Amino acid sequence: MNKKQLVILGTVLLTGAALGYGFAHLPSADSAPTETGQKREILYWVAPMDANYRSDKPGKSPMGMDLIPVYADDAAAESAEEPALKINPAVVNNLGVRTAKVERSTLYHPVHTVGYVTPDDDKISLIDVRTEGWIEKLYVKTENEWVKKGDPLFKIYSPQLVTAQTEYLQAVKRNNASLIKASEDRLKALGMRDKQIRTLRKKRQVESLTDILAPQDGVILTLNVREGMFVKPGDTVLKLADLSSVWVMAEIFENHIAWVAQGQAAEMTIAGKPEKTWQGVVDYVYPVVDPVSRTVKLRLRFENPDLFLKPNMYSKVRIKGRSRENALHIPREALIRTGSSERVILALGEGKFRPAQVVSGLEAGDRIEILSGLHEGETIVTSAQFLLDSEASMSVGLMRLHTETGNSTEATDHAIDHSTLSHDPASHDPASHEGGDHSQMDHSGHSDHSGHSDHSEMSHDPAAGTATATEMEPGKGMDHD
Structure with a gap:
């Protein structure tokens, strides 16, 4: 081996040693370095587009996107904060979100209704006769004629009256005081x-x-006789009504009865004279609810010095209802009513919103009383609250907070653990899964089994033909090839 070969071999060895040292000091899959060099603990991985999809190791989401880690320190910081729906301020502006303060003051509830004018029964006189006789002359010929006190209404011939007058004159002639008194009484x-x-x-x-x-x-x-008719005691000859004051009969729905009481002030207008407002009082509140219309009758009294108000006239009535002192109230439009509960959307500031369950009370115009669930000075949403409520219902943390407040069940928490859920062997064919590891299997486009979820961590035992799901998402189907 020559010198050149030794140099190349040394270089290769040094490079391998450096790479080996570098790989040995890379952060593990379950941790990541912090700014201070400490390792951050990873709790689990979640899908970027679906926070309910979780995995205990990195991989792909059902949509094919890389899972992102959730660190223990981030989760602790989020749990320390109150759950809230966060929306970009620009989106809030585009939605046209308007807010209002929860107020505490006196609520006034005017009650509006319609009625009709009727004579005051306390000022109606029934004219009849106390002895038999014949109507010889009528001074009033038709109904609706006006008469004054002391005016003659009709002349009657009665033999009993003639006899009584004769006896009286005889007693006067004799100057017998006792007979005079008895004859006069008769x-x-x-x-x-x-x-x-x-x-x-x-x-x-x-x-x-x-x-x-x-x-x-x-x-x-009413005029029930004509000249020449025979009348006897008990026959109503005519009915006379004083219209200097009149009644107005009105009806209100039973949910308004708490605001109305006897003696309250009332106002009335008539279509024939819209520029004038009559002032009156609630004379009587009837104690019975009509079983058909579900209304309660009211009797109102109005003065009628100029006799403009005529019986059977229609009128519009406004009753100055009771006041509710020191009542907590909000705009009526802010209240979201569902089949089983009522709630509002709280504006927490900085684009944060949260639903709050409330109990409402009486309505007063465009305001509604809140019996529980809110405090004075809190800010609530009065416009676009239904959109925010719909968005909040998709958040697990917000709905858990809402249902816990309203004593609801935990059915709204979608992060259900199915790690011990087993399936019927009949639903899996062992032959189709023999020896197979389906941890990364894509099941899209196949048969749907409602009620199950993602099986990315599911392994199949060909001998038993069963499957165990370690992590599942409720509401999504399971597909098999």
């Missing part, structure tokens, strides 16, 4: 007024026809 019982009795005593002449007078101002609502 005339009143038969329907004569004090003024008519005084006129009779003054004239000392029996009137065969007796006037029946109006007991109050009002309008004739």
Whole structure:
């Protein structure tokens, strides 16, 4: 061996020794150097496009992408922070996200409804007769005529009234006080007024026809007689209503009943005079809910000095409902209602959002009371919250936090461990897997077995014909060649 060959051999040996030393000091697969030179512990590998896909060693994801490591220090830092949905500020701006503060103040809830005008029952008089007789003359000919208190309504001929007048005049003539008092009481019982009795005593002449007078101002609502008709006690001759004050009958839905109470102020407008607003009060809240319409009746009282309000007029009513003191409330549009729960989206700042389960209370216009789940001063999303809620529902950590708060089941946690799941041997053909190692097998494009997941770490025993999945992702199918 000459000198040249010795030089080449020495160079090769030195190069091999250097390479061997370098490979010996490379970081292991389960660690990586930090800035201080310390090794970082790798917990597992995840797919770049699917954080639910995990593996205990490097490899390819179902989409063919390289798995990326998750280090212990990064996981610890993330777990120390509150789970939140992070969105780029530019995306937040493009989504048109708007926010509002949770406020605490007094809630007022005006109740709007419609009603119709009706006479005040307390100011309705039924005019009848207290003795048999005949209507000889009617002073009011038609309904809806206006009369004043003391105006004659009709004349009646009654033999009993004629006899009672005669007895009264005889008692006056004899100046018998007891007879006068008894005769006077009988005339009143038969329907004569004090003024008519005084006129009779003054004239000392029996009137065969007796006037029946109006007991109050009002309008004739019903007129049931005509001249010449025979009437007897119990027959309603006419109905007289004083319209100086009227009732308005309205209805509200049962979910508004908590805001309405007797004595509250009310306002009313009429289509025939929209520029005027009538002021009234809630006179009575009926205690029964209508089983068909699911509404509660209200009776409101309004003054009607100019008699503009007519029975059966339609009206729009606004009731100044009860106030809820020191109530925590948010904009009604911010509340997300589902079939079993209610929630809002909290804006944590710096593009971070998180769902929060709440319990709502009474509604007051565009505000809604929050009984639990929020605190005064917190910021919530009022626009695009449904998009954020949909995105948050895809995050395992956020949904676990949400379901734990709402006492829900753990079914939303998709990181389910199937390491001990075994399959029915009938579903695998031993002949097709004989001696095969399928750790890197691509099963795309074959039959789907719903309810199973990725089998990149699955090995098959040809003798038993079974398969064991070390890591599976729920919701994805298993394919076999």
